[in-house]
Amino acid sequence: MLTATPLNVVKMLRADRILPKWEGKVCPRYEKGTLSGLKLEAGTGMPKHRCSHWKCRVYINPQHLHPLFVDGRGAAAQPLQTQAALLMLKLNNISNPAVHRLLHVNHKMVEDLDKRLCHARKTWVEAKEKDIVFGKDQKWADVEADETTFDRMELGNKAPDPKNPVVWEQWCGIVQRGHPETLVLSRLSPRESAKRAPGPGAIRKVEWTPLAKKWLQDKKVILHTDSAKSYKTRVPGVLHDKVVHGKKRVKVKGQWKWKAPTYVKLAKHKNPITKKMITVKSGTQVVDRAWKFLKDRLTINQNAKDPFLS
Ligand SMILES: [Zn+2]
Structure with missing residues (x-):
C-alpha cells in the first residue's frame, strides 16, 4: 500500500x-x-x-x-x-x-x-x-438486558456533593439472542457515589422504564435479566425472567445453607394469548459476552467524561 x-x-x-x-x-x-x-x-x-x-x-x-x-x-x-x-x-x-x-x-x-x-x-x-426491532422474526424471542460499568472518576473538590465524589460511566445493553446485530447500548446516568463504593449500583427504575418502553413494549419478547429490582417494571408485551447472581443463604430443613448462584436455568412462561407453555433458558450470558468483548477492546484510561467540565 x-x-x-x-x-x-x-x-x-x-x-x-x-x-x-x-x-x-x-x-x-x-x-x-x-x-x-x-x-x-x-x-x-x-x-x-x-x-x-x-x-x-x-x-x-x-x-x-x-x-x-x-x-x-x-x-x-x-x-x-x-x-x-x-x-x-x-x-x-x-x-x-x-x-x-x-x-x-x-x-x-x-x-x-x-x-x-x-x-x-x-x-x-x-x-x-434506528432499524433495530426486537422480536421481529419470531414470537416470544429471548431478549437479554444488563448493565455494566466501564469507568469511574473521582471529581475531588469539583464534586457538587463532597461526600459522593465518584462519577461512573455505566451503560445498559439489550440484545436479542441469536441476533448480535440487535445489541442496543444506552448510556446511563447513575448517581455519584462515595469514594469507596464498589460501583454505581444496579440500573435505576427511572432509567430502565423508558428504555423498556422504547425497545420492548408490545414486541412480544421474553426478557432475561439479573435480579435487579428495576427490571421488574411491568411492560405490556414483555414476559420477564430473572436469574440470581451471587450466593444466597436459604433454609433447608431448618438449617441455613449457601445456595450457589444460578447463572443459567430453565424457566417456563405461559404465552398470554395461546396459553401454551414456553420453556426458555434464563440468564444474561449473551449480553455478558458482549460486555467482555467491549471491555477487551477499550482503552482503559479513557475516563468517564467529566459532566461538569463538558
Ligand atoms: Zn466547481
Missing part, C-alpha cells in the same frame, strides 16, 4: 469500498459544475477531479470530504498511501506507539484518526440503531 502509485491507492481503496467515487457528482465548491474522472494534475502529478464549470475549474482530491482521510495541502499533509496504511493498522488494533514506529507519522496524526474513527463509528451505530 505504501509503495502503490497515487492512482493505484485510490483504486485499491475504491475496490475495498472505503473511498467513494466523485466523478459525475456535483462539484461541492459552488454546486454548479460536475466533476470529471480522475486525471493526473499537471505539476503535482496527483490524481484529481476537475470541476466542469467555467467559473470554477477547481481540482478536487479523491478523498475530498472523506470522514477518515485528510484532504490537506502543504508540508503537514500526508499522502493517501500513508493515511490508508495508518487506517489499516488502526483497524487491526495495532497500538499507537507501534503505528508511530512503523509509519514514522507523528502522534497527533494517529490520535486525529482515532477521533475520526470514533466519530464515524458513532454515526454508523446511531444510524443502524
